[in-house]
Amino acid sequence: MKTTETDVAIIGGGAAGFFAGINLANFNSAIKVTILEKGKQVLSKVKISGGGRCNVTHAEFDPKTLSTNYPRGQKEMLGPFHQFMTGDMFAWLEERGVELKIEEDGRVFPVSDSSQTIIDCFKSEADRLDVNVITNTGIDEIIRLNESEFSWELLGKGSRVKAKTLIIASGSSPKMWRLVQTLGHKIIEPVPSLFTFNIKDDRIKDLAGISLNAAVEVFTTKDRGVSKQQMKSLQSSGPLLITHWGLSGPCILKLSAWGARTFYGLNHQFQMRINWLPQHNVESVKSLLEDLKDSQPKTFLYPNPTEGIPKRLWQSLLNYLSIDREMNWSNISKSQIQLLSEEICSGVFHVNGKSTFKDEFVTAGGVDLKEIDFKTFQSKRHNDLFFVGEVLNIDAVTGGFNFQAAWTSAYLCAKHLSEAV
Numbered sequence: 001m002k003t004t005e006t007d008v009a010i011i012g013g014g015a016a017g018f019f020a021g022i023n024l025a026n027f028n029s030a031i032k033v034t035i036l037e038k039g040k041q042v043l044s045k046v047k048i049s050g051g052g053r054c055n056v057t058h059a060e061f062d063p064k065t066l067s068t069n070y071p072r073g074q075k076e077m078l079g080p081f082h083q084f085m086t087g088d089m090f091a092w093l094e095e096r097g098v099e100l101k102i103e104e105d106g107r108v109f110p111v112s113d114s115s116q117t118i119i120d121c122f123k124s125e126a127d128r129l130d131v132n133v134i135t136n137t138g139i140d141e142i143i144r145l146n147e148s149e150f151s152w153e154l155l156g157k158g159s160r161v162k163a164k165t166l167i168i169a170s171g172s173s174p175k176m177w178r179l180v181q182t183l184g185h186k187i188i189e190p191v192p193s194l195f196t197f198n199i200k201d202d203r204i205k206d207l208a209g210i211s212l213n214a215a216v217e218v219f220t221t222k223d224r225g226v227s228k229q230q231m232k233s234l235q236s237s238g239p240l241l242i243t244h245w246g247l248s249g250p251c252i253l254k255l256s257a258w259g260a261r262t263f264y265g266l267n268h269q270f271q272m273r274i275n276w277l278p279q280h281n282v283e284s285v286k287s288l289l290e291d292l293k294d295s296q297p298k299t300f301l302y303p304n305p306t307e308g309i310p311k312r313l314w315q316s317l318l319n320y321l322s323i324d325r326e327m328n329w330s331n332i333s334k335s336q337i338q339l340l341s342e343e344i345c346s347g348v349f350h351v352n353g354k355s356t357f358k359d360e361f362v363t364a365g366g367v368d369l370k371e372i373d374f375k376t377f378q379s380k381r382h383n384d385l386f387f388v389g390e391v392l393n394i395d396a397v398t399g400g401f402n403f404q405a406a407w408t409s410a411y412l413c414a415k416h417l418s419e420a421v
């Protein structure tokens, strides 16, 4: 069996592992860095990220506001973001010739609109800095050594690596989490995050492609084990997209991240209310409709009289309530106005499962954050062990925030090690 000896071994050639490796070699060229990747290729998630465009970070430059995008890790990442955050990543890439652009919603992409630009940049940095990248090497065993020179022995199929310091950057790998448990670390049970909601309902059937601003609020019965406190946090608003399967868009994805654990407990089956006119409530919509009855008695209910509700959705809501769309406003009854107002502001929908959001998905769960020093991303159990990226119980809403956690943790770990090893 071939044995490789190195100062720092990194398990995982993904976003966090690669970024840690190249920064460490850049800070201190005397340190021998080896990245071990089980796949044939490194950076495979970067490749498919952001629909192939790689949403590399987000144009949010205040650390406190930035941290509010992390349902898990909000408190812990605040300090690290003060050291290295979005603007620093922007500068890091631009200094290496990668031009970036900020889209209207704040997401940052390479100008090339191709994730390959990021991969090429990282790979050429690894070459320039002489980082040893070994692919097709999945680590199956981590052994603590009692030798003076090396502290870790890593075993994979046909390979043995001895290292003084170990960085684990294996992303959401159940196998690696089991190995990490044998090192005495607690793993918070992994559950999916960032998903869309499956809903079969006549009101949104055939409306795929409609996008609008809405507010949603989840509710369920107490006997399903969800506390009032949890319920309170399960609200969201913003752009919502009707799909062939149900609902998606930032409003839903944000909710799926904040409620990831609760939704898992509910087997992704629950009810929610939608307000299609989030700037209104039932009472204000009622007076809006009453005004229409007074001001334009001779016009038909259809097309839609209120700004904010697309025509096709308005027609669908009228159908659902069996209100004739060719009726004049003068003929609409009080009870119909009441029904419409309730339907617009608090229609109840049943969510029956989830689908993967193809542009980005992550796992909520991983190494317990209580066991990590957030100045360095060092394990509190072993002083020559570090965790960076998604292997930790840190995840964010969609928009480039997940990569930012990988960049920040990797950079700070590398900075510390460059001075300590």
Ligand SMILES: Cc1cc2nc3c(=O)[nH]c(=O)nc-3n(C[C@H](O)[C@H](O)[C@H](O)COP(=O)(O)OP(=O)(O)OC[C@H]3O[C@@H](n4cnc5c(N)ncnc54)[C@H](O)[C@@H]3O)c2cc1C
Residues within 6 Å of the ligand: 011, 012, 013, 014, 015, 016, 017, 036, 037, 038, 039, 042, 043, 044, 045, 046, 048, 049, 050, 051, 054, 055, 056, 057, 137, 138, 139, 140, 169, 170, 171, 172, 173, 175, 176, 358, 359, 360, 361, 362, 388, 389, 390, 391, 399, 400, 401, 402, 403, 404, 406
């Ligand atoms: C489809 C998709 C699109 C996404 N798009 C975006 C986006 O646009 N913006 C954003 O911010 N986030 C995005 N994300 C999330 C983002 O990709 C992750 O948060 C990020 O990749 C985490 O980086 P990581 O290095 O911790 O893990 P990973 O990138 O998953 O890397 C871990 C690496 O470790 C390797 N590994 C695992 N176990 C072993 C082992 N035993 N031995 C050796 N190697 C091992 C894996 O093969 C992998 O290469 C997306 C995710 C998905 C799935």
